[in-house]
Amino acid sequence: MDKANLLAELEHARQRTRALITSLPEDRLDVPYHPGVNPPLWEMGHAAFFYEVFVFNLLDGTPSYNPAMDDLWDSFHVDHRDRWCRELFPGRKDTLAYFDTIYDRVAERIQRKPLTDDELYLYRYAIFHQNMHIESLIWCRQTVGYPAPPDYHPERAGASERIDGDVTIPAGRWLIGMPGDSTDYASDDFAFDNEKPRFEVELESFTISRTPVSNREFLAFVEDGGYRRPELWSFGGRKWLQTETDVSLVHHCAGPLMRVPRQPLYWRWHDNQWQERLFDDWQPLNLDAPVTHVTYWEAEAWCRWAGRRLPSEYEWEVAALGNRPGQPFRRFPWGNDPVSPERADMSGRTMAQNPVWDYPEGESPFGCRQMIGIVWEWTSSQFFPYDGFRIDMYPFMSTLQFGDHKVTRGGSCATSASLIRGTYRQAYLPMRSDVYTGFRSCA
Known part of the structure; x- marks a missing residue:
């Protein structure tokens, strides 16, 4: 550069x-x-x-x-x-x-x-x-609930032809992460310490959704009483539900009633329809858009309800990039060209309001859509350092999150396009839903 x-x-x-x-x-x-x-x-x-x-x-x-x-x-x-x-x-x-x-x-x-x-x-x-x-x-x-940011422009040309279903990723040996011994900081291969050092991993074949989970798919879970069925929730998920409920009851007499979770954070049933708040505007729920602002526990419960599971972060990176030893390395699902508005919803432009099958130009080698942008995708992986990890220039970039955070991947509609690449690892506590988090699932 x-x-x-x-x-x-x-x-x-x-x-x-x-x-x-x-x-x-x-x-x-x-x-x-x-x-x-x-x-x-x-x-x-x-x-x-x-x-x-x-x-x-x-x-x-x-x-x-x-x-x-x-x-x-x-x-x-x-x-x-x-x-x-x-x-x-x-x-x-x-x-x-x-x-x-x-x-x-x-x-x-x-x-x-x-x-x-x-x-x-x-x-x-x-x-x-x-x-x-x-x-x-x-x-x-x-x-x-403030007005949308200045870069927000929801208008976009008609979405591409609808796709759905899964793709099967073959078993094999794959590359994960970025080089850890590179001193060529002038290159475009900038990476934070938690993405390094690169290593090889052997994975069995797995099947993963081509698209993130949509509002329509998550609504089926809500209307089937998913939040009221303890058998769908892990111990951590039940604890989160109980904590949210207890907080709401405590505040009932002391002040504003906080929500008892029965739907994602910014949803409501109003005027005989489901609505979602986008900044300061309540609008009809966009059924084909990805579900956003869900916790890890909600993603995990939906997967159990649907007979699915969350991918590990290694599975996610392989499905997104498909990097193999001895082959040219790609930083993005589409190759090494930079992020553009045709490939991904990022930088606060359309704010996850396009269908989950949109952005065909950003498709991964295996046919997965929107693995960059739209929503940070929860994985099943705990946030730990890779073997050989070394602290970077900023010692607290990663170390404070190791152990009790979950790994999310891919960036969101609010993430700056210049920041992201397929190896980027973001860590959030599993109860976080104020950030733009969503997910896709594996069979």
Whole structure:
């Protein structure tokens, strides 16, 4: 990657973040507290602070823009609840000034200094970190019911011809992950530490759905009483159901009644029809779109109801990429060309509103659709390091999630297209449903 492309990535991240902040009126910046989101202004300041730490502090030893704010922008020094204390943080005008100053300094440094491989790696690391927070700014709007983000354009040409059913993946030896010993950080094969080192795995033949589970398919589970049938739920799933129910009863007298789970998070039965909330708009449930905002426990229970199972993360990657030892390696289901709007629903454009069989140009070698974008797909795998794992530049990128998180794959409609590849591993706690999570199943 040359300087021009790097500067373009940096500016794109800057403009998308600014748009997500400046498109909200002042009173909407004070979002209500929620454990799964951060206040928008804190997200912006934290992203700028990350550049300070990994570019200026680490490479140049220069002091921070405002050393008094360092602990407040650092996610490891400010408690999650304290990020809502507006008196501790600057307002929009001052936060934007800080944000733009840091981005201008980064751009100036890129232009002025030689672009070594190590420095390119750090720049890209910080830009990708920024894109992770762009995704969380989008799901924040969904969580609190704010208007859709500026990039949202639901119009799309008619969907392709419908497909359904399964494909069978043959038994064999397959490649998983990205190289762990590469020092060629200037290449496009950037990867985070949890994707490395690459290894070979022997898998038996398995059968996997060509498409993610749709709202129509999940609705059949709901209407069959799936949430009220304990035999469909694992111990963890029953505990999650009980916890959700207990919380709702506790709050019945103390405040707003929270939901007793009987359907996915943003569904409701209203005016004699099923509806789903998309940001601040309740609309009829789009039956052919993928089911979104479901927990691991809900995905697992649906699979048990349907006589199916979730794929392991190795099965998922093989179905998506089909990489074999000794053959050219592909980073995406379609090859190595970058993500485009014709291949995947990403970057906050259409927000998982297209049919599960859409995007034929993004099909995998085995005929699976939408394995990149649309929804983060739950797998049955616990999030653990690969053998030979080494901590990367940012020591907390992966290590804090090992053990108690589940692996999701593929990215979502809110994920930045520049961030994703088929080897990318995202980790979420199994009760998370505020993020754009869905799933596909195996026979």
